[in-house]
Amino acid sequence: MKKVYLDNASTTSIRPEVVQEMTKVLAEDYGNPSSTHSLGRNSKSIIELSRKAIAKSINVTAQEIIFTSSATEANNWILRSAVKDLKVTRIITSKIEHHAVLYVVQQLQKEFGITIDYVKVNSDGTIDLTHLVELLSMGGKTLVSLMHVNNEIGVVLDLQRVGMLCKEYGALFHSDTVQSIGKRRLDLQLISVDFLVASAHKFHGPKGVGFAYIKKNSGLQPLLYGGEQEKGLRAGTEPVHQVAGMAKALVLSYANLEEEINLITSLKSYLVSRIKEFFPQATFNGGKDGIETIVNVTLPFSVDKTAMILFHLDMKGIAVSRGSACQSGSIKPSHVLAEMLSDEDLRKPNLRISLSHYNTKEDIDLLIDGLQTI
Ligand code: PLP
Numbered sequence: 001m002k003k004v005y006l007d008n009a010s011t012t013s014i015r016p017e018v019v020q021e022m023t024k025v026l027a028e029d030y031g032n033p034s035s036t037h038s039l040g041r042n043s044k045s046i047i048e049l050s051r052k053a054i055a056k057s058i059n060v061t062a063q064e065i066i067f068t069s070s071a072t073e074a075n076n077w078i079l080r081s082a083v084k085d086l087k088v089t090r091i092i093t094s095k096i097e098h099h100a101v102l103y104v105v106q107q108l109q110k111e112f113g114i115t116i117d118y119v120k121v122n123s124d125g126t127i128d129l130t131h132l133v134e135l136l137s138m139g140g141k142t143l144v145s146l147m148h149v150n151n152e153i154g155v156v157l158d159l160q161r162v163g164m165l166c167k168e169y170g171a172l173f174h175s176d177t178v179q180s181i182g183k184r185r186l187d188l189q190l191i192s193v194d195f196l197v198a199s200a201h202k203f204h205g206p207k208g209v210g211f212a213y214i215k216k217n218s219g220l221q222p223l224l225y226g227g228e229q230e231k232g233l234r235a236g237t238e239p240v241h242q243v244a245g246m247a248k249a250l251v252l253s254y255a256n257l258e259e260e261i262n263l264i265t266s267l268k269s270y271l272v273s274r275i276k277e278f279f280p281q282a283t284f285n286g287g288k289d290g291i292e293t294i295v296n297v298t299l300p301f302s303v304d305k306t307a308m309i310l311f312h313l314d315m316k317g318i319a320v321s322r323g324s325a326c327q328s329g330s331i332k333p334s335h336v337l338a339e340m341l342s343d344e345d346l347r348k349p350n351l352r353i354s355l356s357h358y359n360t361k362e363d364i365d366l367l368i369d370g371l372q373t374i
Pocket of ligand 1: 199
């Protein structure tokens with residue numbers, strides 16, 4: 001049975017060149033980067049070359065890139081230190097953020113008594129920027145945390161515009177760029193942002209490694225204490241093979257970006273046209289201008305079929321998601337769609353189909369065939 005992988009917003013398969021690079025580093029470059037002997041210096045050099053390559057891809061300096069175990073860790077670190085050390089007393093965010101931001105902010109409210117203001121979400125899932133300006137104009141040392149691309153519905157935030165607004169009102173700006181790094185070109189000399197986070201497995205790199213962009217002189221303090229790695233900001237021996245794999249994956253993503261995006265864009269329009277043809281009553285969530293990798297659709301099936309759609313497709317070798325991966329095993333409605341849809345529409349079966357350049361039209365035909373037999 002052909003496996004059809006249409007769940008690339010959850011994670012992506014690793015590029016073969018990345019596996020090759022990581023295997024080489026695992027086998028040969030095992031020195032501890034903190035050791036002063038040549039094996040250690042060699043590992044250190046792999047780490048620093050990786051840092052430079054990543055920094056170059058988003059046009060920042062190497063010292064502004066800090067490696068972490070994941071985007072989740074990076075989000076936790078930045079938000080917690082902003083409150084604890086930078087004395088942020090209010091966080092403006094939205095109810096459609098990933099839980100790696102939403103739950104952190106809620107925890108910080110419990111621990112530190114900060115204020116949370118949720119910016120309104122329009123019915124197409126975009127952020128209401130007029131409301132953001134209203135919130136920004138109200139006082140308190142503020143941090144804005146808004147994701148670049150929503151992982152469930154693919155809606156894209158205008159980072160440049162929000163960055164300018166934050167600057168104008170003197171607020172710090174953090175953006176979870178997990179779904180856009182490696183898929184959209186980002187030139188941070190043109191965008192006013194203080195903190196970004198990324199996770200390698202979302203751009204065809206390894207799991208369990210990510211990075212944070214921390215603007216120079218931010219004053220952020222560490223989450224973990226121990227060794228002097230990462231300029232004392234993130235203690236713990238660096239996972240050299242993971243970091244090398246992440247850098248390789250990012251460089252390749254940007255080197256092939258236009259070609260791969262063109263392919264994914266044509267796959268997305270094929271997918272959308274097939275769904276419209278076979279399920280004319282289907283509705284799409286997330287507006288027209290979402291990222292090309294994500295399609296979120298509410299299907300005109302009876303509500304009692306909701307729980308078994310994923311199972312049925314899985315039996316046919318087709319991997320897709322409902323909402324984010326963390327919730328996909330449960331039938332709890334998505335917290336993102338809950339902000340946009342009526343209660344009735346929220347109960348209807350919903351799928352997130354997410355694409356990569358490894359997909360083909362045949363994958364989409366198999367998905368449509370699978371859906372037709374439900
Ligand atoms: N933020 C967004 C938007 C995501 O899509 C994810 C992963 O699903 C994360 C954060 C968390 O990434 P990780 O599990 O790699 O830490």
